[in-house]
Amino acid sequence: xxxxxxxxxxxxxxxxxxxxxxxxxxxxxxxxxxxxxxxxxxxxxxxxxxxxxxxxxxxxxxxxxxxxxxxxxxxxxxxxxxxxxxxxxxxxxxxxxxxxxxxxxxxxxxxxxxxxxxxxxxxxxxxx
Numbered sequence: 001x002x003x004x005x006x007x008x009x010x011x012x013x014x015x016x017x018x019x020x021x022x023x024x025x026x027x028x029x030x031x032x033x034x035x036x037x038x039x040x041x042x043x044x045x046x047x048x049x050x051x052x053x054x055x056x057x058x059x060x061x062x063x064x065x066x067x068x069x070x071x072x073x074x075x076x077x078x079x080x081x082x083x084x085x086x087x088x089x090x091x092x093x094x095x096x097x098x099x100x101x102x103x104x105x106x107x108x109x110x111x112x113x114x115x116x117x118x119x120x121x122x123x124x125x126x127x128x
Contacts, residue, residue, distance in 0.1 A: 003126065004077035006038035007031060007093035007100040013109045015102050026109055028102045032079055032091040039077070039126035041067060056081075056121060059089060068124035078125050082118040092116060094123065 009022075016025025020033065033041075043066050059081060064070065068079065076096035084090035092101035098113040 001077050003035035003039040003079070004093060004095060004100075007035045007077075007109075008095075008111065010034055010109045011100060011111050013102075015104050015107045015109070017104075019102075026102050027104075028091040031093065031100070031102045031109055035077070035093050036066070036068065036079060036126055041126055043067070056089065060122060063124050067126065069127045070122055070124055072123070074123065075125065078123040080116065080123050081121040082116055083121055084118045089121070090118060 010026060010031055013022040014025040015027060016030075017027050018030070019025035019027050020030045022034070026034065060070070063079070063081075071078065074094060074096075076094055078094040080092045080094055080099065082090040082092060090101065092099035095111060098111060099116050100109065100111045102108075103110045103112075
């Protein structure tokens, strides 16, 4: 639940591509990093990526290498990987009744109720 609390604490932060903190702004990977760090992750967070890459296998491999465990049973605080568009991957945090994500269109981090509007590719959490 620490991951979810951290994500909710970022709601309202402005959106910034490659943003890594709530003061200057976050993108979806910055929000994901904030959440998993709250859950115990201490590693490096990638930067310098394009908005569209679509390399699902590479992203999934990096999540596993970072110590996150792929899971199937939903739990609030899970990190979700979503297919937001053609070749566009997006991270969000599961709230149990919706998601917290960095919304580029709204230009801020928001909590959105209900089912995510994009297909869920996978979910991960910090175990241990």
